[in-house]
Amino acid sequence: RDPQRQAVPAKAGQGGRMQASPEATGGGGGISPQQLARIEASWRQQxxxxxxxxxxxxxxxxxxxxxxxxxxxxxxRVQGASLNGSSGDARVDQQVLRAVRRARCPAAPPSLPQRQLSFQQPFAIR
Incomplete structure (x- = not known):
């Protein structure tokens, strides 16, 4: 692994945009909207x-x-992934998709009511 090369979200500290999926469930267990937004933002960064x-x-x-x-x-676990913008190299695009699909990320905090969340994330490989 090349220590100089790394993939980062295109905008540092962003972690992409997160949206509740259509399958999202209601309720937050008495958590305020501000607390829920902070919890979602923290998970988005993770x-x-x-x-x-x-x-x-x-x-x-x-x-x-x-x-x-x-x-x-x-x-x-990633339940689905697709390119939103190609790198211009089909081989790299497929490797990135495979890497995203295989990622094992932290589970959602118990206080988040959604069953799944959708993300749009830009990547820049360095």
Whole structure:
């Protein structure tokens, strides 16, 4: 592994955009909307870091940039992933998708009511 090469969210500290899926359930167990937003933001950062670590293992593609849509279940497993923007290299794109699909990320905090969450995350391979 090349210590100089790493994948990072294109905007440092962002971790992508998160949206509740249509399957999201209601309720938050008495948690305020502000507390729930903080919990979601924290999990979003954890998922972003997990994905960056997973994608950093992609060989080749130095300087490649792409965006990936993916859905993460409460257990931290990716339930689906697709490219939202190609790097221009089909081989690198497929390696990134494979890395995202195989990622094992932290499970959702118990206080989050959603069964799964959708993310859009840009990556830049360095």
């Amino acid at each position: 998922i972003g870091a997990c994905m960056a670590r997973s994608v950093s293992r992609v060989s080749g593609g130095r300087g490649a940039r792409m965006a990936v849509n993916f859905v993460v279940g409460r257990n931290g």
